[in-house]
Amino acid sequence: MRINGRLEGVYTLMSPLSHIGESVGPDSFLQTQEIIGPDGRPTETFIYNGNALRGMFRDAGAEYFLSRLAGKDSFLQIPLDMFYLIFSGGAIGGKQKIDIDQARKIRQAIPIISIFGGGVGNQILPGKMNMNDGYPICDECQHFIPEAYRKPDLISWKQMTAERSFSRVDDAKNENLRSYLRDDSLMIAGADGQMKLTDGAKEQKKDKKKKKDKEDSPQQMRYTIEVLQAGSQLWNRIDIIDMSEIEFGALVSCIDQWAKKPYIGGQSRIGMGRVHVHYDWIPADGEKEDFIDVQDDAALSKKAQDAKALYDQYLDQYSGYLEEHKDKLVELIG
Amino acid sequence: MDNLKITAKMMSGQVATYDGYLPLDGILAASWIREHYPDTFDMPMDYDNMITAELPLEKRGAGNDWYWACSFACFKSLQETRRYWHKRFDQGKAEEYVDFGKRRGAVDVRSGRYKNYRMPLNIMLIPEINWYAVGDKGEIEHLLQRITHIGKKASQGLGLVREWTVEKIGEDLSGLRPMPDENGHDYIGIRPPYWYFENYRRVEWPDDDRIGARIVSAACEPARV
Numbered sequence: 001m002r003i004n005g006r007l008e009g010v011y012t013l014m015s016p017l018s019h020i021g022e023s024v025g026p027d028s029f030l031q032t033q034e035i036i037g038p039d040g041r042p043t044e045t046f047i048y049n050g051n052a053l054r055g056m057f058r059d060a061g062a063e064y065f066l067s068r069l070a071g072k073d074s075f076l077q078i079p080l081d082m083f084y085l086i087f088s089g090g091a092i093g094g095k096q097k098i099d100i101d102q103a104r105k106i107r108q109a110i111p112i113i114s115i116f117g118g119g120v121g122n123q124i125l126p127g128k129m130n131m132n133d134g135y136p137i138c139d140e141c142q143h144f145i146p147e148a149y150r151k152p153d154l155i156s157w158k159q160m161t162a163e164r165s166f167s168r169v170d171d172a173k174n175e176n177l178r179s180y181l182r183d184d185s186l187m188i189a190g191a192d193g194q195m196k197l198t199d200g201a202k203e204q205k206k207d208k209k210k211k212k213d214k215e216d217s218p219q220q221m222r223y224t225i226e227v228l229q230a231g232s233q234l235w236n237r238i239d240i241i242d243m244s245e246i247e248f249g250a251l252v253s254c255i256d257q258w259a260k261k262p263y264i265g266g267q268s269r270i271g272m273g274r275v276h277v278h279y280d281w282i283p284a285d286g287e288k289e290d291f292i293d294v295q296d297d298a299a300l301s302k303k304a305q306d307a308k309a310l311y312d313q314y315l316d317q318y319s320g321y322l323e324e325h326k327d328k329l330v331e332l333i334g
Numbered sequence: 335m336d337n338l339k340i341t342a343k344m345m346s347g348q349v350a351t352y353d354g355y356l357p358l359d360g361i362l363a364a365s366w367i368r369e370h371y372p373d374t375f376d377m378p379m380d381y382d383n384m385i386t387a388e389l390p391l392e393k394r395g396a397g398n399d400w401y402w403a404c405s406f407a408c409f410k411s412l413q414e415t416r417r418y419w420h421k422r423f424d425q426g427k428a429e430e431y432v433d434f435g436k437r438r439g440a441v442d443v444r445s446g447r448y449k450n451y452r453m454p455l456n457i458m459l460i461p462e463i464n465w466y467a468v469g470d471k472g473e474i475e476h477l478l479q480r481i482t483h484i485g486k487k488a489s490q491g492l493g494l495v496r497e498w499t500v501e502k503i504g505e506d507l508s509g510l511r512p513m514p515d516e517n518g519h520d521y522i523g524i525r526p527p528y529w530y531f532e533n534y535r536r537v538e539w540p541d542d543d544r545i546g547a548r549i550v551s552a553a554c555e556p557a558r559v
Binding site: 050076083093107117126130133141 | 375
C-alpha cells in the first residue's frame with residue numbers, strides 16, 4: 001500500500017519566534033520573501049523556511065531511530081559518514097556507479113533516509129515528502145491559506161512583529177566579581193609592582209599596553225532581534241509521496257520526537273519559538289481527519305483521540321520493524 | 335485528442351527555475367512512471383533499462399526526432415528574487431552520536447565532503463503557468479492529480495501548485511516549444527527525460543514571447559550598443 005496525501009496544520013506561537021533573514025551590525029531581522037499577494041501583485045511577507053522544518057524533523061527522526069536501535073539504557077554511536085547521511089542528508093562523491101540494489105536495500109532498511117532522501121555513494125535517493133514553507137496566517141497570505149485555517153479580520157504580518165533587545169554584560173568589568181579574576185599584569189610586573197624591562201623593552205611594553213587596552217575594553221553589547229510575536233500562527237503543509245506504511249510511521253516518529261522539545265527557529269535557549277501544533281491528515285482520495293496535536297506537555301493530542309490511535313498504530317508498526325531488523329540494521333549502518 | 339490549455343495556478347507564486355523551460359510532458363512523464371512503475375520512480379536512474387512514458391499526447395516528428403505535442407511553460411514572471419538554502423554540519427549532534435574510532439575527531443566544514451553550504455536559488459514570481467498540448471483531457475487531468483510542485487527544490491516547498499485546470503481550446507498552440515531543426519541555433523533535449531544526452535537535438539525556438547524561457551534567455555543576453 002502506498003500512502004499519498006498531505007498533512008496540513010497550524011503552528012501557534014506560545015513565545016516570540018526568531019527566524020533570521022539578514023543582520024545589520026548587532027541587529028537581526030526576520031526572514032522575508034516576495035510572494036504573489038491577494039491582489040495578484042508581488043508583496044513581502046515573513047516565511048518560515050520549509051528547509052528549516054525539514055532539518056528539524058530529520059534531526060528528531062534520526063535521534064529517535066538511533067535511540068530505538070540502541071534500546072533502553074544504552075547508547076549507539078555510528079561512523080561519521082552514516083551520521084552525516086542520517087542527520088544531514090549525506091553527500092555524493094566517489095566512483096561513478098549506480099547501484100539500484102544498494103539503493104533499494106537502504107530504502108527498506110532505513111525508512112528515515114527513504115522519506116527525507118539523501119546522497120549515498122555517487123547516487124541521490126529522492127525523498128518522499130515536500131516540506132512547504134510556514135506562512136503566517138495574515139492578510140498577505142489569505143488567498144491561498146485554506147479557509148479552514150483562516151481567521152476573520154486578518155491583519156498584516158507586519159503588525160505581528162516586535163523588537164526584543166538584549167544586553168550582553170562583560171562580567172570581567174563587574175567590580176563585585178573582580179576578585180575571581182586572575183590579574184596577569186601582576187604576574188608580569190613582579191613582586192615590587194614595577195615592570196621589569198629588558199633590551200627592546202619599549203616595543204614589548206607597547207605591545208603589552210595594546211593587548212592590555214584591548215582586554216580592558218568591555219566585551220559587552222546591546223543587540224536587537226526582530227521577532228514574530230507570541231500568539232501569531234503559521235500555516236504549513238507537508239506533501240506525502242508514495243510512502244509505505246512503515247515510512248509514514250517513520251515520519252510520525254520524527255514529529256513525535258520533536259514534540260518532546262516543541263521549539264522552532266532560533267534563540268530557544270532563552271525560550272523563543274515554543275509552539276503548539278496541530279496537523280490534519282488529508283489523504284489524496286479521502287476526507288480530512290485530525291492527525292497530531294502537540295501541546296505543552298504531550299506530543300500527542302489529548303483532544304483528538306482518533307489522531308492518537310492512528311499515530312500509535314503507525315508508531316508501533318515502525319518500532320516493531322526496528323526490533324525485528326535490529327541486528328541487520330546495526331550491521332548495515334555500522 | 336483535443337487542443338488543450340493546461341493551467342497551474344500557483345500558491346505563493348515562488349518557482350525555482352533558472353531557464354524557465356518547465357516542459358509539461360516531462361512533468362507528466364514523471365507522474366506516468368510513478369503510476370506504472372512505482373518501484374523505479376524513487377530509485378536512481380537505471381540507464382540500462384530506460385523507461386519511455388506512454389503519455390496521452392499526440393506524437394510528432396520523424397524517426398528518432400519524435401517529440402510530444404506539448405508546449406514549454408508559458409508565463410510572465412512578475413519579479414525575480416533570490417533565496418538561499420543552507421546545509422550545516424551539526425557539531426552538537428556529532429559530539430553525541432559519532433564514533434570516530436581511532437581517528438582524530440576533527441571535521442573540516444570549510445571544504446570537502448562535510449562542507450557547509452549557503453546556496454542561492456533563483457526564484458521567479460509567477461501567478462500562473464500555461465501549457466498548450468494536443469492530447470486526451472481526462473487522462474491528462476488524471477496524471478496531474480499527483481503533481482503538487484513544479485521546478486527545483488519541491489522538497490523545500492518551492493513551486494507549490496494551488497490548482498490545475500485543463501480546458502479545450504480551438505487553436506493548436508503545442509508548437510510553443512523548441513522544434514528539432516538540424517540548422518537550429520540551440521541544442522537541448524526534445525522529449526522526456528530532457529536532461530538525458532541521447533534526447534539532445536539541434537533545435538529552433540519559435541519567435542513568440544508567450545514562452546517563459548524566451549524571456550529568461552532574452553534577459554540574459556548582453557546589452558547591445
